[in-house]
Amino acid sequence: MRPILLSILLASLGCDSTGITGHADGSTDTAVDRRDATGEPPVASPYLVEAEKGECMDHVCPEDDPGAEFLETGWAGVSFPDCVVITHRCASFNCCTTLSAWIDHAGSVITLHERETGESCWCTCRYHAGYMICGLTPGSWDIRTDSSEVSARVTVPAP
Secondary structure (H helix, E strand, O other), X not given: OHHHHHHHHHHHOOOOOOOOOOOOOOOOOOOOOOOOOOXXXXXXXXXXXXXXXXXXXXXXXXXXXXXXXXXXXXXXXOOOOOOEEEEEEEEEEEOOOEEEEEEEEEOOEEEEEEEEEOOOOOOEEEEEEEEEEEOOOOEEEEEEEOOOOOEEEEEEOOO
């Protein structure tokens, strides 16, 4: 269900799917209820649900404007209350590669790692790469990329 919602959200941003991995080793997360002896769920740990490279957006992302690249963030809504949607707008990637992504987190800071996989070609384009991160507790989260200087803050509301 989550990938379908993300696809709908990202489609509204003009993105289409070109590849995903959840972690550096290529594995993805599944939700497992691991309640302890008291019946309380463990502390949430953020995880990447989906990543989409989207289509070339050179027509809306001027190459000579370094300020055109930024992160746009938002809460995914009541259907996915522990999730946020992130769009890395005007990110520069090779036209022929697939986007691979994973996250690390320390406290309330999430680092989004973006890598290109597959064979590259002599073409670079700006993309609106889309991500969904879930497993977030209510509060403010700082999102940053390791591939550029862009960052943003997003708030997950309390239920």
